[in-house]
Amino acid sequence: MDIGEVAKRSGVPASTLRFYEEKGLIRSVGRQGLRRVFGGDILERLALIALGRVAGFSLDEIAHMLGSDGKPNIDRALLEKKADELDKTIQTLMAMREGLRHAAVCSAPNHMECPTFRRLLGLAAAGAIKGEGSGKRPRRR
């Protein structure tokens, strides 16, 4: 497979594939002339990378977990730590979602006078100040 084929099949742009290679996240099996040739397992590896990204790992963390060579070298303790972080994020987001839903229908003349909203505000403020552990990365396109 050449890079265009991988891009088409995986949905990951060629520029990103080159970038990932440069970062050591993926490797081509060789070249035909100048052109990279990828093996079929690249798609699985890209899926793994996508998984890591969604779970909130940085590319560097993912590179470390996947190792430069073959099979995933995953630290189970780290996985559980991330799962816990994810869980906390989920709790916060659920509170936020309820808060937004409430704010959208709340009849108080001004949100500031609504106790539900004020509780939410406190939560957000607390989260903003001490909330160091979340670490979700954006996916902008």
Next chain:
Amino acid sequence: MDIGEVAKRSGVPASTLRFYEEKGLIRSVGRQGLRRVFGGDILERLALIALGRVAGFSLDEIAHMLGSDGKPNIDRALLEKKADELDKTIQTLMAMREGLRHAAVCSAPNHMECPTFRRLLGLAAAGAIKGEGSGKRPRRR
């Protein structure tokens, strides 16, 4: 209150407060000499801003919602849209969390051979390809 006081009470660095002022997110009530003086309501406003950030709004969106003047001018439809987005994010994150938990305890010799893990992988890949709507911003310190 001077800027240092606000920083101490809110946990928001002075540099960020100046930046927020420049962006139109907050305003000082005046100056003493060169120094900004803030009213007590600044803390509430900062909490609102924190709330918006956690909920996934950009600073520009927040500036728009809060209006340049006083009371929040919140678009209810937009709130519900964000709540829905948040809900989708939560669903994905919950799946991820389960996947991570599973991966951490899975006994398959290699994650690739575990059907649970493979299902998760598919989910991540699908999310990475079509997943455009999440939009969580990072909070790095």
Next chain:
DNA sequence: GTACAACTTCAAGTCAACTTTAAGTCAAGG
């Protein structure tokens, strides 16, 4: 009255994860 910490402005720097651009290489089709 002077030292100094805390403020001020403005410009530039940082970070992650890419994307874009410029300039070039190359196999295949007409």
Next chain:
DNA sequence: CCTTGACTTAAAGTTGACTTGAAGTTGTAC
């Protein structure tokens, strides 16, 4: 033979949300 389009590299640009640095001013404690 020559054009075309997909590839190549290296370097620079983008975005959002800040932070940092340099150079200057000021309120307060001694």
